[in-house]
Amino acid sequence: MVLEAVATAVWAMLPAYVPNNVAVLAGGGRPIDGGRTWGGKRVLGDGKTWRGTAFGIGVGVALALALDVVAGDVGSALGVDLPGFPIAAALALPAGAMAGDVGASFLKRRTGRERGAAFPGVDQLDFVVGALGLAAIAAWGWFGDVFTPAVVLAVVVLTPMLHVGTNVIAYQLGLKDEPW
Numbered sequence: 001m002v003l004e005a006v007a008t009a010v011w012a013m014l015p016a017y018v019p020n021n022v023a024v025l026a027g028g029g030r031p032i033d034g035g036r037t038w039g040g041k042r043v044l045g046d047g048k049t050w051r052g053t054a055f056g057i058g059v060g061v062a063l064a065l066a067l068d069v070v071a072g073d074v075g076s077a078l079g080v081d082l083p084g085f086p087i088a089a090a091l092a093l094p095a096g097a098m099a100g101d102v103g104a105s106f107l108k109r110r111t112g113r114e115r116g117a118a119f120p121g122v123d124q125l126d127f128v129v130g131a132l133g134l135a136a137i138a139a140w141g142w143f144g145d146v147f148t149p150a151v152v153l154a155v156v157v158l159t160p161m162l163h164v165g166t167n168v169i170a171y172q173l174g175l176k177d178e179p180w
């Protein structure tokens with residue numbers, strides 16, 4: 001059923017979606033690469049900071065645990081059986097999302113893109129690949145139960161739309177320097 005797949009996809013990915021937005025709000029301070037360069041370019045750039053990454057992961061984990069508390073009530077209101085988050089998944093989804101975003105910045109710098117440059121496709125799906133990849137490694141059984149082919153399809157279709165939408169809003173609110 002389409003509603004079930006969409007609801008499960010959004011629910012299961014919330015702990016992976018929120019860290020990026022939290023990092024935008026919390027970012028600043030020392031960059032992860034400490035200003036180091038590789039081949040004449042920054043390793044990651046000033047847009048990947050310890051503070052943004054730590055707050056992003058922390059809030060993502062807290063959100064997963066909070067969703068666990070309300071999954072039963074929200075699920076019965078929607079008439080959908082929503083998944084819970086075992087601790088391995090609650091950690092892996094936000095950590096994987098942030099790792100995917102950091103990995104994308106590494107690729108952006110290697111391909112000559114300055115901080116903030118758009119990298120269509122990569123910008124919208126880097127954190128999905130990171131989150132799903134790490135969750136699959138850390139919580140394989142749970143991952144297989146939750147991320148059926150229909151749910152994965154819903155994630156791949158919906159995420160770019162949600163990502164573009166939230167970033168345009170963050171840009172218009174003056175929270176982000178570019179609308180991507």
Ligand code: CTP
Nearest residue numbers: 023024027028047048049052053105115116117
């Ligand atoms: N941010 C952070 N730490 C992260 C991710 C993001 O501090 N791990 C903050 C930074 O202030 C960053 C902002 O969120 O500038 C926007 O994130 P993003 O668009 O991912 O970074 P960019 O500045 O666009 O840099 P890049 O080109 O490397 O993606």
Ligand code: MG
Nearest residue numbers: 116117178180
């Ligand atoms: Mg950016």
